[in-house]
Amino acid sequence: MDFSSKxxxxxxxxxxxLPGIGRRTALRLVLHLLKQPKEQTHYLTEALMRFRNxxxxxxxxxxxxxxxxxEICTNKKRDxxxxxxxxxxxxxxxxxxxxxxxxxxxxxxxxxxxxxxIGPQNLTIESLLNKVVSGxxxxxxxxxxxxxxxxxxxxxxxxxxxxxxIKVSTIARGISVGDELEYADEVTLGRSIINRIPFENxxxx
Amino acid sequence: MDFSSKxxxxxxxxxxxLPGIGRRTALRLVLHLLKQPKEQTHYLTEALMRFRNxxxxxxxxxxxxxxxxxEICTNKKRDxxxxxxxxxxxxxxxxxxxxxxxxxxxxxxxxxxxxxxIGPQNLTIESLLNKVVSGxxxxxxxxxxxxxxxxxxxxxxxxxxxxxxIKVSTIARGISVGDELEYADEVTLGRSIINRIPFENxxxx
Numbered sequence: 001m002d003f004s005s006k007x008x009x010x011x012x013x014x015x016x017x018l019p020g021i022g023r024r025t026a027l028r029l030v031l032h033l034l035k036q037p038k039e040q041t042h043y044l045t046e047a048l049m050r051f052r053n054x055x056x057x058x059x060x061x062x063x064x065x066x067x068x069x070x071e072i073c074t075n076k077k078r079d080x081x082x083x084x085x086x087x088x089x090x091x092x093x094x095x096x097x098x099x100x101x102x103x104x105x106x107x108x109x110x111x112x113x114x115x116x117x118i119g120p121q122n123l124t125i126e127s128l129l130n131k132v133v134s135g136x137x138x139x140x141x142x143x144x145x146x147x148x149x150x151x152x153x154x155x156x157x158x159x160x161x162x163x164x165x166i167k168v169s170t171i172a173r174g175i176s177v178g179d180e181l182e183y184a185d186e187v188t189l190g191r192s193i194i195n196r197i198p199f200e201n202x203x204x205x
Numbered sequence: 206m207d208f209s210s211k212x213x214x215x216x217x218x219x220x221x222x223l224p225g226i227g228r229r230t231a232l233r234l235v236l237h238l239l240k241q242p243k244e245q246t247h248y249l250t251e252a253l254m255r256f257r258n259x260x261x262x263x264x265x266x267x268x269x270x271x272x273x274x275x276e277i278c279t280n281k282k283r284d285x286x287x288x289x290x291x292x293x294x295x296x297x298x299x300x301x302x303x304x305x306x307x308x309x310x311x312x313x314x315x316x317x318x319x320x321x322x323i324g325p326q327n328l329t330i331e332s333l334l335n336k337v338v339s340g341x342x343x344x345x346x347x348x349x350x351x352x353x354x355x356x357x358x359x360x361x362x363x364x365x366x367x368x369x370x371i372k373v374s375t376i377a378r379g380i381s382v383g384d385e386l387e388y389a390d391e392v393t394l395g396r397s398i399i400n401r402i403p404f405e406n407x408x409x410x
Contacts, residue, residue, distance in 0.1 A: 001302075005270055007252075007256045008260065010253045010256065014253070015253075018235050018237060020230070028224070028225075030253070032223060033256075034260065034269075039380055041254060041257040047216045047219040047220075049246060049250050050240065052246040065211055066211055067376070071209060089209065109291065114279070195323055
């Protein structure tokens, strides 16, 4: 692309660095800003800069937070002895929106992935182990995506906590509610038979 | 969506105002910035603010430019008596990349669209008429998208310049190079027969 303006070119180049946004889309977004009042660009950039510079991670669960300890960790009504291990804040938001979990979270910040160069030391695994060692934890629930990386991460952590007398579980894998059985993949369907649940349980929630 | 952080929520809300970007995508983009060095967010916001605050429109053709008169308008090798009327800078870039046009452009800044509340007074039509009245123009080429709004805009301008002794043309409408004839729509195919061209011309470019 050949730009008539350096300012435009710079803006497009920067926006195009965001994941999933190509140069054509970036150009469309940037030209959109030009048609809006200057304030919109001001608010947008201000919000991004403040977010990037001032955001904190909760000291306890490593979730994104505006304060030292997040709302979930400071909530006295929640059960601090049950910890749900998730990849990032989006998973916390997804599980919170189900209103089915009343324990605390532990945000790993990613999954072990040799291909992307992410090892255990890049995640908050040590902080999770410290919680287990301290004896305050009764149950750990793994809620990582059921992918190769997710399973690897689960297993890595499991090997280090199995010697402690705590319950370790993973979220159920099975056929999604509303899915047609014939289109389910074999692995999922196979596991859903092995890990079948008492019928009464399927009536809950 | 329920956010644990006001800073995050603000950033997502602002990004989600961009066209074609929903709140889920906005969240993904914003969290991406968090994983990158702070400098990236700084460069991004700086580029957007500078673009929005410092960008100029060329005094002659109304194209986006860093200076008063754009590179195309100041290029002595280009034919100032032929003016190609386009909607916005993206069309200028598209036509320039073909290297088939050596005249100047006139950027309207949109198309007449009563539904979107865009009337002739919102576009740079008057400035185009001034050029025609001044007598320096020999040919006007309409290069708006062949949509209802594009055709309306073409016709509106045409009615005001037809009394002047200048050539008025539109870019050819027909079957795209490489397209299968059977999949072409009837209107396009019909017009491509009515406006058939001498065979020798199809051998060019």
